Amino acid sequence: MDENPPVFPARVVAWVMAAVALVLTVVGIGVQLRIPAEWQPRPPLTPDFGAALTFPITGAFLVSQRPRFRTAWLICVGGLLASGNVAFTALTFHWAAQDDMGAAVAARAVQLVCRAVAGLLLAIMVPLCSPTGRLPSRRWIPLVALSIAVTMAEAGLGLLRPDPDPGRYPWPKVIHNPLGVDGLLPYYSTARLTLQYVLQFCVVAALASLALRLRHADPVTRRQIAWPLTVFAGYAVLYLLGPDWWIPAALWTGLIPFAIMFAVLRHRLYGIDTVISRTFIAAGLLTMISAVYFGVGALSGLVVSGYHQVAGLAAALFAGAFFQPLRRALQRTMDRALYGRVGDPALLAERLTQEVRRADPGDALSAVVMVVRDGLAVDGVAVEIPDGRPRYVECGRLGPDARPIPLVWHGEPVGRLLIGSPGTHRFAAAHDERVIATLLPHVADVAHAVRMTADLQRSRERILAAREEERRRLRRDLHDGLGQTLGAMAMTLNMARMRLTSSPSAADGLLRDLRAGMDAVAGDIRELVYGLRPPALDDLGLAGAVRALAEETLPAGRSGTARVEVRVGDEMAGLPAAVEVAVYRIVQEALNNIRRHARAARVTITAERRGPDGAHGGDDPDGADAVGVGELRVRIADDGVGLPHHVRAGVGLSSMRERAAELGGSCVVSSPDTGGTVVEARFPLAV
Numbered sequence: 114m115d116e117n118p119p120v121f122p123a124r125v126v127a128w129v130m131a132a133v134a135l136v137l138t139v140v141g142i143g144v145q146l147r148i149p150a151e152w153q154p155r156p157p158l159t160p161d162f163g164a165a166l167t168f169p170i171t172g173a174f175l176v177s178q179r180p181r182f183r184t185a186w187l188i189c190v191g192g193l194l195a196s197g198n199v200a201f202t203a204l205t206f207h208w209a210a211q212d213d214m215g216a217a218v219a220a221r222a223v224q225l226v227c228r229a230v231a232g233l234l235l236a237i238m239v240p241l242c243s244p245t246g247r248l249p250s251r252r253w254i255p256l257v258a259l260s261i262a263v264t265m266a267e268a269g270l271g272l273l274r275p276d277p278d279p280g281r282y283p284w285p286k287v288i289h290n291p292l293g294v295d296g297l298l299p300y301y302s303t304a305r306l307t308l309q310y311v312l313q314f315c316v317v318a319a320l321a322s323l324a325l326r327l328r329h330a331d332p333v334t335r336r337q338i339a340w341p342l343t344v345f346a347g348y349a350v351l352y353l354l355g356p357d358w359w360i361p362a363a364l365w366t367g368l369i370p371f372a373i374m375f376a377v378l379r380h381r382l383y384g385i386d387t388v389i390s391r392t393f394i395a396a397g398l399l400t401m402i403s404a405v406y407f408g409v410g411a412l413s414g415l416v417v418s419g420y421h422q423v424a425g426l427a428a429a430l431f432a433g434a435f436f437q438p439l440r441r442a443l444q445r446t447m448d449r450a451l452y453g454r455v456g457d458p459a460l461l462a463e464r465l466t467q468e469v470r471r472a473d474p475g476d477a478l479s480a481v482v483m484v485v486r487d488g489l490a491v492d493g494v495a496v497e498i499p500d501g502r503p504r505y506v507e508c509g510r511l512g513p514d515a516r517p518i519p520l521v522w523h524g525e526p527v528g529r530l531l532i533g534s535p536g537t538h539r540f541a542a543a544h545d546e547r548v549i550a551t552l553l554p555h556v557a558d559v560a561h562a563v564r565m566t567a568d569l570q571r572s573r574e575r576i577l578a579a580r581e582e583e584r585r586r587l588r589r590d591l592h593d594g595l596g597q598t599l600g601a602m603a604m605t606l607n608m609a610r611m612r613l614t615s616s617p618s619a620a621d622g623l624l625r626d627l628r629a630g631m632d633a634v635a636g637d638i639r640e641l642v643y644g645l646r647p648p649a650l651d652d653l654g655l656a657g658a659v660r661a662l663a664e665e666t667l668p669a670g671r672s673g674t675a676r677v678e679v680r681v682g683d684e685m686a687g688l689p690a691a692v693e694v695a696v697y698r699i700v701q702e703a704l705n706n707i708r709r710h711a712r713a714a715r716v717t718i719t720a721e722r723r724g725p726d727g728a729h730g731g732d733d734p735d736g737a738d739a740v741g742v743g744e745l746r747v748r749i750a751d752d753g754v755g756l757p758h759h760v761r762a763g764v765g766l767s768s769m770r771e772r773a774a775e776l777g778g779s780c781v782v783s784s785p786d787t788g789g790t791v792v793e794a795r796f797p798l799a800v
Contacts, residue, residue: 127176127189134169134196141165141200144207151285152210154202156359160352161195161202161228163366164235168192171370183246184239188370191234197227209288217288222272229268232312233260235369236352240319243341244334244376249322256322260315267308275301313353320349340376344369458551461488465555481559482508485530488548493533496520498560500567509533518549522561530556572775598637602630646690647697655693656681659700659718666704667716675713675751681720688722688745692796695772696720696747699780702765703749703792711753711790719748722798743798750791755784769794 142162145154172189179185201224208217237260241248248254275293297304323342330338348369351362461484468480478496486494486508493509511533518530530553609623639648649658656679663677688696700718707713723744766782769792773780778796785791 123180124173124177127173127180127185130189130193131169131173134165134193137193137196137200138162138165141196141203144200145203148203148206149210152206154206155283156356158360158363159202160348160359160362160366161198161231163363164192164195164231164369165199167367168195168235168370171374175374184242184244184373185246187234187239187242188373191231191239192370194227194231195235198224198231201227205288206284209284209286212286214289218291221288221290222292225271226268229264229271233264236316236348237319239369239373240316240341240345241322243323243373244337249326253322256315256318259311260319263308263311263315267305267312270297270301270304270308273297316349316352320345337376340372341369344372458488458548461548462551462555465552469555469559477559478504478506478563479508481556482506485532485552485556488552489532491533493531495531495533496528496556496560497531498528498563498567500564504528504563504567507531518553520553520557520560522557525561527557527564528560568774572771575771576775598630598634602627602634605630646694650690650693650697655685655688655696655720658693658697659720662697662701663704663716663718666701666708675707675711675716675753677716677718679718681718682722684722685720688798691776692745692798695776695778695796696745696794698772699747699769699792699794700749702769706765707749707751707753707790711751713751713753713789716749716751719746719750721746745796745798747794747796748791749793750789752789755788755790756782 145157168188169192172185172192175182175185176189201220205217205220205224208214208220238257241253241257248257272292273294274290275295275298276287276289320342323338323345326334327338327342344365347365348362351358351365465481465484468484469477472480482494482496491509493507493511493515495505495507495511495515498504511531515531515533518532519526520528520530605623605627609620609627612620612623647658649661653661659681660679663679667675667677704716707716723746769782770780773794773796776796778794780792780794782790782792
């Protein structure tokens with residue numbers, strides 16, 4: 114036997130029901146427009162009009178898409194009954210106006226049943242079964258039973274209604290009820306009001322079932338539930354306000370089936386969470402700010418009686434002070450309500466911080482992309498750090514349409530964050546941007562830390578390579594130069610000893626050669642020592658060594674040579690030896706470049722120490738402000754031709770930058786608008 118019968122008849126039935134409902138609605142509206150004014154229904158427009166116009170069509174469409182979806186059939190049948198209520202309400206008053214009371218009584222009986230059952234299906238059963246088509250759990254069965262019982266009781270009470278007092282009847286003539294029970298007259302109003310209160314309780318309880326589903330659902334289901342919850346909440350408010358609000362309730366009711374349709378079929382394509390969030394925030398701000406404004410205004414009016422302008426100003430100031438904190442609190446509340454644990458960007462940022470702290474330095478980027486992907490609910494997230502050794506870490510699949518977002522750390526580009534396509538847990542764009550804006554600085558911090566770690570590793574590798582190269586050079590110089598020279602001197606010394614008695618003149622020549630060799634050895638040793646650390650630094654200090662270097666490289670008085678001005682203070686004493694050597698070598702390289710390429714007429718060398726104990730430590734707004742940390746600044750400026758437009762860093766420029774970077778500093782070579790070239794190096798100094 115076929116367990117899944119064909120769905121074609123079901124679709125036909127649904128569309129036939131929708132067509133019948135449309136005919137009934139059109140007939141009802143047409144008849145009501147022709148009823149005399151004294152017999153017009155009061156109020157003229159009820160929520161059933163909205164239900165009759167939209168529920169049958171959307172219900173039939175849902176059935177055609179998902180024929181076994183129970184909520185679709187509830188909407189379809191409820192919409193048909195709402196159309197019957199509209200049609201037979203109009204026919205009741207139409208026939209009563211024509212004094213055809215028999216037909217009016219029959220139409221009223223049909224109208225009572227249609228209205229009661231339509232209310233049960235659309236206001237209670239549809240919210241209870243949305244969006245899955247099933248009850249949330251078996252615990253809601255008693256509410257269904259209570260709703261059915263109260264609906265039957267309301268319909269039965271309406272059918273047994275005794276004739277009202279003609280003096281209080283709002284229409285020209287009482288429509289006599291042949292089934293009326295006169296004994297119910299003393300209790301009719303109370304019983305009817307009680308049943309209405311119980312029905313209102315059932316409507317609110319059905320709405321509460323949606324709210325409970327929203328609270329315990331995953332992000333996807335939460336989005337799906339948000340659609341019907343929003344529209345049913347608005348309907349419940351208008352319904353509880355009573356008949357005076359039935360006209361806006363009728364307009365609002367027409368939105369309910371579309372919201373359910375979006376929730377069932379297309380909920381991922383529409384930003385309902387953004388709508389809910391902004392509506393909630395706007396309503397909350399309006400309510401709270403109004404309360405603060407009027408409360409403070411009233412209090413100020415009592416305190417400063419007669420000064421209404423002062424009271425208004427105080428109220429406005431207090432309301433403005435509460436605005437931004439209240440908006441942030443409401444936004445966080447809605448984010449957590451709609452998206453759960455990943456909804457609050459602040460909590461996501463805290464989670465990102467904890468994940469990065471727990472991860473190894475090499476795995477920090479993996480923790481970042483994982484948290485960002487969870488927070489945005491996208492298919493994939495990647496972080497790209499272009500550097501000497503580019504880093505690329507990806508979580509999930511980015512796809513071809515990845516969105517690149519630059520990572521900037523204190524104005525310095527440090528990489529890119531790549532965000533993939535929205536996944537099944539798609540959130541609204543407004544929430545995405547809040548998450549991105551909150552997490553982006555943290556991601557940039559991690560990217561910068563990764564770059565710094567890579568730079569530090571490369572710097573260590575360069576230092577090790579430089580140290581090994583220096584050892585190799587010393588070994589070569591000692592072995593090939595000094596070693597061979599000392600060996601030759603030893604041989605010469607032995608020959609001089611042997612000839613000392615037999616040929617004193619030959620021995621004297623050998624000793625003179627030995628003396629010359631010793632001078633050469635002394636020169637080689639001086640060169641080795643100079644390569645390790647310039648002797649002028651120990652003999653003259655940094656200030657004197659820089660002045661001597663300037664005089665040696667660009668000697669004063671020579672034709673075509675630039676005039677050099679050295680401004681180095683006496684506070685250079687006590688600098689670390691490594692800093693002194695780095696400054697000396699950078700100045701040396703800069704002066705050599707000036708001599709070869711600049712064609713400058715004037716050169717200025719400035720070195721000053723800034724920081725807590727330096728001469729300029731308290732006057733520099735850009736200087737280091739941490740306790741116990743100073744800075745040494747060295748500046749070599751000339752008025753020459755400047756740098757070419759497309760300069761490529763050679764060995765000399767790279768050497769200057771590397772010497773500064775090895776000590777945690779920086780070296781920048783630039784050409785100002787006024788001309789010339791400026792080399793500026795900075796070195797941090799720990800005190």
